[in-house]
Amino acid sequence: MDKFKLVVFGSDWDVYQVAFRDLIDNPRIYYIPTFRPKGLRGFLQRIQFNPRLNSILSMPFKDFWNSYYINEVDKTHPLCFLILENWLRLETGIRLLPYIKHSYPTSVIVCFAQDLLETIVDQYSNAPIDVEYIKNYTDLFISYDPADASKYNIAFHPTVYSPVNLNCGVRKIRYDLFFLGRDKGRLDKLVAICEEARRRNLICKFILLDVPNERRIESEGITYIDKELSYNESLQCCLESRCIVEILQDKAFSPTLRVWEAIAMNRRLLTNNVSLKDSNVYDERYISFFHDVTDINWSFVKSENAFSATGNPYQETIKPERLVEYIEQKLNIQIDK
Numbered sequence: 001m002d003k004f005k006l007v008v009f010g011s012d013w014d015v016y017q018v019a020f021r022d023l024i025d026n027p028r029i030y031y032i033p034t035f036r037p038k039g040l041r042g043f044l045q046r047i048q049f050n051p052r053l054n055s056i057l058s059m060p061f062k063d064f065w066n067s068y069y070i071n072e073v074d075k076t077h078p079l080c081f082l083i084l085e086n087w088l089r090l091e092t093g094i095r096l097l098p099y100i101k102h103s104y105p106t107s108v109i110v111c112f113a114q115d116l117l118e119t120i121v122d123q124y125s126n127a128p129i130d131v132e133y134i135k136n137y138t139d140l141f142i143s144y145d146p147a148d149a150s151k152y153n154i155a156f157h158p159t160v161y162s163p164v165n166l167n168c169g170v171r172k173i174r175y176d177l178f179f180l181g182r183d184k185g186r187l188d189k190l191v192a193i194c195e196e197a198r199r200r201n202l203i204c205k206f207i208l209l210d211v212p213n214e215r216r217i218e219s220e221g222i223t224y225i226d227k228e229l230s231y232n233e234s235l236q237c238c239l240e241s242r243c244i245v246e247i248l249q250d251k252a253f254s255p256t257l258r259v260w261e262a263i264a265m266n267r268r269l270l271t272n273n274v275s276l277k278d279s280n281v282y283d284e285r286y287i288s289f290f291h292d293v294t295d296i297n298w299s300f301v302k303s304e305n306a307f308s309a310t311g312n313p314y315q316e317t318i319k320p321e322r323l324v325e326y327i328e329q330k331l332n333i334q335i336d337k
Helices: 014-019 039-048 051-056 064-069 096-103 131-137 146-152 187-199 231-239 257-264 274-278 298-302 313-318 320-331
Strands: 005-009 030-032 079-084 108-113 140-143 175-182 204-209 222-225 241-246 268-271 287-289
Touching (some): 014 231, 014 257, 064 096, 079 096, 079 320, 096 108, 108 320, 131 140, 140 146, 140 320, 175 187, 175 231, 175 298, 187 222, 231 241, 231 257, 241 257, 241 298, 257 268, 257 313, 274 287, 313 320
Parallel strands (some): 005 030, 108 140, 175 204, 175 241, 204 222, 241 268, 268 287
């Protein structure tokens, strides 16, 4: 049986560059980091795909770019296309899926969404992506969210995350609790946690983005910023913290990146996401649940790491390779990896 060549339509977003690093650095895998070429090609493409211009007059020859993205791929073997969600936001403009289906009839197409499907908006139609359209062209459509997978009758696989090589074991701990995110109804709870932590002589580093001045509650340990940190800066804060805080927004059930960061960097996780108890990464030695400030296990927050910097067994379960193995299993193929 021929092994399939894996072609990943990925992203140059710094979060994806960390999470998918294992695939990006693998010479047997072809990773396409961006929709936008550099230089003059990028300038011409920007005009051709301008959403406002296309709403007046549909620009021709957009499908030219589909062949451009993979013109250097070794096509002597069958291809497995893994398309991440940011490309799905471009589909009504670029029509990548029918192009692949028509041009490479022996290939397999896999789409992987790492956001709730109803929140993924097509850049050209300004409507949520057409799930049935995508299912029609894919051999495997995967959601990171089990509830979404059930709702839309598609496959489920959790988010993946590559190992982080930032000298996790020797970094000096400066904070006891770290949170990064937008308010989304969580500010009061974060203030309460911060104040109780301070009463217990613990240090918080809570960073909140885009909170209007009139809604900001001043509290030692909380910083309000208007410009996002780079992902590397966020990771540095994780490494300097004893425990990472995850608070899901209303109606959310899936783990956030905070879970994978805690595993990858061997930090404890304090979370209100009780669904993690049923996941394959749950271990009470580094995950503790709470509903509000009154039931936080403060002894857990103060305790030492359960695992050595490189000895966390759950780091293997979240690697991108697990996603590739899942694709192999579901489609009964072998991928050259």
